[in-house]
Amino acid sequence: LLLVNKNNKIPENFDVELETVEKNHKVDKRIASSLKQMLSDARNQGLSPVICSSYRTNSKQTQLFNNKVKQYTDFGYSNSEAEELASYWVTIPGTSEHETGLAVDIVSKNYQKLDEQQEETAEQKWLMENSYKYGFILRYPTDKKDITMINYEPWHYRYVGIENATYIKEHDLCLEEYIEYLNNL
Ligand code: ZN
Numbered sequence: 001l002l003l004v005n006k007n008n009k010i011p012e013n014f015d016v017e018l019e020t021v022e023k024n025h026k027v028d029k030r031i032a033s034s035l036k037q038m039l040s041d042a043r044n045q046g047l048s049p050v051i052c053s054s055y056r057t058n059s060k061q062t063q064l065f066n067n068k069v070k071q072y073t074d075f076g077y078s079n080s081e082a083e084e085l086a087s088y089w090v091t092i093p094g095t096s097e098h099e100t101g102l103a104v105d106i107v108s109k110n111y112q113k114l115d116e117q118q119e120e121t122a123e124q125k126w127l128m129e130n131s132y133k134y135g136f137i138l139r140y141p142t143d144k145k146d147i148t149m150i151n152y153e154p155w156h157y158r159y160v161g162i163e164n165a166t167y168i169k170e171h172d173l174c175l176e177e178y179i180e181y182l183n184n185l
Helices: 032-044 058-074 079-086 116-120 122-134 142-148 162-170 175-183
Strands: 018-021 025-028 049-053 103-108 136-138 156-159
Touching (some): 018 032, 032 136
Antiparallel strands (some): 103 156, 136 156
């Protein structure tokens, strides 16, 4: 139940054993079979989910973040403004779940754009409804963005285990709220 967000960086000594799933995508080997099962069950329903992002190294995340910052500085924003704005769209290096191997971005094969309409695809609807059965949660529900500090990412699924995922789904929580709930038990 590793919490990684703007206020909780990945620990320095963090280490992950990776396993390849689907072409060249790698995830933490402990979640690989659950992920493969979820994708194959979705496909058996006639759906076409594809992984578009999985494990990222810190340097890859840094590159993505810097590209986004540059878009804003090119637009005339100061460096600090640009970093602030970029952080709503691309997670600050060291604080991305993709660096843990516990998260994947999944989109519809028929609609691979990362925008609002992604949420309307049959694949996202199925995943939002069923991912908890495989231990995955939709990590950044749009209505929780004040807490998660992530604007919009309804294609990002995070593994937390079936028991945790089921509670989170049933009580309509985000991971931050769930961890706070656990801490107050
Ligand atoms: Zn993601």
